[in-house]
Amino acid sequence: MEKVFDSDDFPAEDAFSAWEKATADAVMPTSFKLIGTDVFRGRVSTMPLGAVQVSAMAYSSYLTRRTPKLIRVSDPEIFAFGVTGSGSHVIEQNHHRAAVRPGELLFFESSRPFETHADGECILIQFPRTLLPLPNRHVTRLICRALPGGQGMGRLLTAFLTHLAGDSTSYTPGDAARLGTVGLDLVTATLAHFLEREDDMPSDSRQRVLYMRITSFIERHLADSPLTAAEVAAAHHISVRSLHRIFQQHGVTVRSWIRGRRLDRCRRDLADPLKRHVPIHAIAARWGFPQPADFTRAFRTAHGITPSDYRNHVHRHGSRTGTQSQVPGAPGQGPADAFWR
Known part of the structure; x- marks a missing residue:
């Protein structure tokens, strides 16, 4: 801004x-x-x-x-x-x-x-x-x-606008134009929803909004274990095959998207000074990693550092530098997903 x-x-x-x-x-x-x-x-x-x-x-x-x-x-x-x-x-x-x-x-x-x-x-x-x-x-x-503005499409539009209003990111002109498309899609979908005229939306807009609805649903249920592709598809009245196709269009699988977001939630909690007393295995379990060894491997693969070393580094230096997610296709990798960071 x-x-x-x-x-x-x-x-x-x-x-x-x-x-x-x-x-x-x-x-x-x-x-x-x-x-x-x-x-x-x-x-x-x-x-x-x-x-x-x-x-x-x-x-x-x-x-x-x-x-x-x-x-x-x-x-x-x-x-x-x-x-x-x-x-x-x-x-x-x-x-x-x-x-x-x-x-x-x-x-x-x-x-x-x-x-x-x-x-x-x-x-x-x-x-x-x-x-x-x-x-x-x-x-x-x-x-x-x-x-x-607190439910359904209204909630998605509110989340998008609230994120941008508080965002300090510098976007390229191409990024800005894509975010404008996202915003217009959300406005269109919100109006179509309240008018009960979703079929009047262009098909490409419907697909982009469906992807945002799905990722919003996943965000709200990240702590649910297990969170399966079948559960996500059923909540949006589509087949599992259609769900996988939607995510493939964004260069990522359903499983890796969920895994990436859960790792980001763990990273956030590990850096939170108010949660410093919470055992690492408890944080991992809360966000869908019941096996500590599996979590350690996944975290190190994504961030290049073990969870314990990351926590010690952050609390010793008071920053999160050098810990950007390397999960391919994880949210935050492009402007359309920016407000999920």
């Missing part, structure tokens, strides 16, 4: 006007009015992902309006999906009024007037309307509707 605005960088009397200009450039032009205070506090960071952009925002209480006049003057013709992090958010658009609670999702657009009373934090993903591969007549039904 790149900082676009921080009220701490301006004199108090200039911060609010600077915020209005910064958000006009970063998101869309709107008019603002402070509510209940004369001093504005806020910040904006953005991450361009090709034609898609993710923005993380925090702000003190204000009223904002996007009027017909502002739309005539400048309309980027974008859709935006936001996940609220904290505070109060009330928006009116398209003859609907939504009071959005923390953790909920909100879908809105730049080409219709809206009014918002906001105080808190949010993360936005925005993109040109023309990139959304769903019929506009259906999509408009969800404008200005509070949608759950």
